[in-house]
Amino acid sequence: MIALGSVLALLAVGCSAPAPDGPQIIAGPDGASIAEPVRIVVDGLAPGDPVRVWARANDRMGQWWESSAELTADGTGSVDLTSAESTGGTYQGVDPAGLFWSMRLPDDRAAPVPLAGADDVVVELGVDRDGTTIARSSLRREVRAPDARPIAMAEPGLVGDLYLPAGSGPWPGVLLLGGAEGGRPDPAYAALLANQGFAVLGLAYFGEPRLPTTLTRVPVEYGLSAARWLAERPEVTGPRVGVIGSSRGAEYALLLASSEPDRFGAVVAHAPSDVVWPAPATVPGARRVSSWTREGEDVPFLPLPAGEEPAPEQPVRTAASYAEAVEDAGRWARTTARIPVEDITAPVLLTSGGDDGVWPSTAQAQRAMAAIDAAGNPFGSRHLDFPSAGHPVGGVPNMPTSRTAVPVGPVVLETGGNPAATAGAVRHTFAATLDVLHALTAADG
Known part of the structure; x- marks a missing residue:
């Protein structure tokens, strides 16, 4: 119901990249419309590894909206969010967009509608294993074309x-x-x-x-x-x-x-x-x-x-x-x-x-x-x-x-x-x- 016109404070793109032979996040398409499907894949894990994949974005008030999924690597050591089932976190089941719609403030306080009125939504992504972040990336989703x-x-x-x-x-x-x-x-x-x-x-x-x-x-x-x-x-x-x-x-x-x-x-x-x-x-x-x-x-x-x-x-x-x-x-x-x-x-x-x-x-x-x-x-x-x-x-x-x-x-x-x-x-x-x-x-x- 509520709509706000302020622009997001954008995150820095280009988070620290993992070593080529270590776990990495492949997310895309980068810069595509927010309405387009998204794909997030984690590679370089050991088969059966339990991991926590998380996302966060900063709104116009400087508040961090966060989401996460509890997932298990398949037999090739990969986690593909288009097919992997989340068994915990902020959403459960299989949903490629689950990390986006399930974002929330950590303390659940009332706040203006999140991430509305933005030109871009830049989401920081991460993978945790045993409580340690082992890979990071980011993904930009376009709401308003630059030449609109x-x-x-x-x-x-x-x-x-x-x-x-x-x-x-x-x-x-x-x-x-x-x-x-x-x-x-x-x-x-x-x-x-x-x-x-x-x-x-x-x-x-x-x-x-x-x-x-x-x-x-x-x-x-x-x-x-x-x-x-x-x-x-x-x-x-x-x-x-x-x-x-x-x-x-x-x-x-x-x-x-x-x-x-x-x-x-x-x-x-x-x-x-x-x-x-x-x-x-x-x-x-x-x-x-x-x-x-x-x-x-x-x-x-x-x-x-x-x-x-x-x-x-x-x-x-x-x-x-x-x-x-x-x-x-x-x-x-x-x-x-x-x-x-x-x-x-x-x-x-x-x-x-x-x-x-x-x-x-x-x-x-x-x-x-x-x-x-x-x-x-x-x-x-x-x-x-x-x-x-x-x-x-x-x-x-x-x-x-x-x-x-x-x-x-x-x-x-x-x-x-x-x-x-x-x-x-x-x-x-x-x-x-x-x-x-x-x-x-x-x-x-």
Whole structure:
């Protein structure tokens, strides 16, 4: 949910190399995209050697995020993390990306989302045997290409950044919306999508100067104006653009795409809602105010049940409150608050986690997909659900998912999910997102 724009403090590349006839780490591809598969192999061990392979990276706050795997050398004296089973450490089983998504702070303290908003992620790697480090190396993973060109919007009334791929374009346009954290959406996600050949507008819709302070009465017209601005840019093929939203941004994305269907050629909603909800409970009077307006009037919403205010810094799961609100609402209330997703005239990708602690995204996505299917949507729409994953099922793949308690304003939300399942979901949904966005290229062709 939360996205930060600061650049990582990079580690020095070129750690001490092992002797040619001793153990060594072979890791690659170096400098490739964070979304690409990685391979880490340890050679030069004795067959059956038990070793601990570890990784660590430094975040923007100077904190070390660490991970490890307990492994055994095969009959040739090698450990290949694409096939070797970890029996301990921060992850277990076979997972080539396990050292990346399982990174955590040693003391498990709360901290901003790790390694987000980076140009590069440089990870130091090591191998320990009998408590002694016997080999070291490092691996750089690229998030934002060096020649990516983010441009701050200069359009009056709109706040955001336009991320352009390398080259002269034009490219298909994508509107990117963050969640309840507010501000500009994750620049790492925007840059990574730009690296894939899309002109991405990371749009802030509250929590920035000249915008609403909180997620309260944000105009639908604001997002539609941004989509029109993007479609009319000379760098963008058009006239239809894609839209990607996460969490409350997914709610906004579905609301925008159903309000002006001709504007959007692809829709991706990570952890979405099929109904409109009020402003967050942390906002005074939130249960009586819609998050969105249309023509100056509140978009009808389902009220959340009254409850005790969550204690600051104490993680709280809020999904049950949203499920209760749907269950208690009458048919008229559910109908008026429902987002008319059947009006969307584009492929729709919905993604959800079955252990979502923020809201019941699986049930909400299922209801939305049922409405799309009932309308006979011919555009290849689908719903990807990951039963053991939590709330953050979309975004930059291969980033740490070990931290599930996320500060949002004055409260800490428990996003839920098994970190391994959530990491797998993000990898899967990133590939699926690109598949859906390719509909924009096909339409332009």
